[in-house]
Amino acid sequence: MINPGFNIAAVERDTGLSKDVLRVWERRYGFPAPARDDHGERIYPADQVERLRLVKRLMDAGHRPGKLLATPSEELNALAPRRPQPALAVAGASAGEELGDLISLIKRHDGAAYQEAMQQRLARQGLVRFVQDTVAPLTRLVGAAWEEGRIEVFEEHLFTELTMRLLRQVIGSLPGGRRSPRIILTSVPDELHGLGLLMAEALFALEGAECIPLGTQMPLLEIASAAGAHRADIVTLSFSVAFPQRQIPGLLQQLRALLPTAVGLWAGGGGVRRLPEVAGVELLASLEQSIDALAAWRGKQT
Amino acid sequence: MINPGFNIAAVERDTGLSKDVLRVWERRYGFPAPARDDHGERIYPADQVERLRLVKRLMDAGHRPGKLLATPSEELNALAPRRPQPALAVAGASAGEELGDLISLIKRHDGAAYQEAMQQRLARQGLVRFVQDTVAPLTRLVGAAWEEGRIEVFEEHLFTELTMRLLRQVIGSLPGGRRSPRIILTSVPDELHGLGLLMAEALFALEGAECIPLGTQMPLLEIASAAGAHRADIVTLSFSVAFPQRQIPGLLQQLRALLPTAVGLWAGGGGVRRLPEVAGVELLASLEQSIDALAAWRGKQT
DNA sequence: TTCTTCCCTTTGTCCTGGACATTTTCGTCA
């Protein structure tokens, strides 16, 4: 048994493309073209799975599947990102270069050196500026690199893991302060990016809020229960750019309906940046705005 | 728009039951019985989603869906767990009680007190015993409580998040040592429990191994790439008890085929405890066994 | 020319109902 191939469930797991999509692509575009086993069930060879993952990545970068699936494999690898490069809003070119150096460390798979360099930046900049001027733009850079295929999934995972460790460590060492308001931080199911939550938590905690980190992927009904049990003042959700945009307004409305009106609902992260207003929900397009929102909340409490 | 209800995708997200299962249950058992919108699509009211989650939990505890779905809602809540209670293999009753106290803190939603208590235990026991005698049994206790419905999802999330923070903090403060072997720690897609990985990492790191934490949910092909790029000696996967057991042998075989033979493949966690042998894969039924495996590996390298 | 509006195309998701492998349960026989 050298290479038994992947069944449709395994491909769904590995690519993130639903079974429905895999079947409808096959029907419409003729790709993927899996073999069949004795029972007529699809068996995907590894190279097709590989190509599907590439297609998925290019789609996340703005390409259309119809074109991609009609393109020969060799040309796919050469495709440039279609989305315009977000201008690196970093103070000065040298800062941008420094961030690039940090990514180089990840790409050299030198975790220890990366951690050390980040520790230094933290000590130099202080927590607020570290989060805003290092972690946040770095996350965007990694996202951009991912879209262009300049970074591997496992490199992105390593980056995320090491960065989250650092942030958690810092948060753990913050002194207790006013401890108000009480803010629950979490994300909805299928949204597994927790770095944005940690950045927000760091800033909130520094401002003296009581943060209740529930990790990622909380069912909506559970979020509502948690808000009650913890007597939370605010629930903060994070949506990454990778999260399907069109689902977000519905999710927010649904959760808004489940929460008492007295409880604030805030949503942040790259996924909400280009979102229309949602009634009763505070959209945080940036980390600065998170801090402002906290100040505004305190003002309203008189 | 008070309560628009959940569509089938939202229910899949919130309950973890696949669309196929939701539809086939409706066809066979008459539950769930969602309303339909104008377009004939299923709209699940919140109370049915709630019941589905309860059913799912009882199924994880060993019940059969056919019976559960034929049982009136009121009786469901009274159902006791069917699986025999795993005997608490803790040294002495007092230790068991202490662990119970820790869980009480979580159930009282007092994160700060929990963290403090855990810090104290860590200082008292030292890292190895803390992991083996506190964190591991505590995780099992939480799992048991979850199966019996004595703990909410969000409480379990809080427990996980706070405990992971503590472990990561400790790992971060460990001194660099021999830095060999190089061990990648991660989990497969759909396996999002990372606490077991952290426990293993803590022990490995303490023994002087170079740990490369990639977080959870790595596609198999990416794990193979990562092993090459990091020149890993060993890949360690973690499977929780909640992970569908029957998928595990196939996954391990598949990954084994993707990895060079020189690279060791270890699998641990509650999910592998009752698993048959898999060729070329080291199954770690306990944390002690992890340490033994590391020693054995070093012996083999002469 | 540039911007808005409308329409066609593309694409993802949902539907029905059938089939079957696998696991569990249960009755029967040694």
Next chain:
DNA sequence: TGACGAAAATGTCCAGGACAAAGGGAAGAA
């Protein structure tokens, strides 16, 4: 009592149809 085989229970897969939402492009207005 224990082994074994039949029957029931259960999850996953399949085909192919339908439709709404988003994207893209053409036509008309400023």
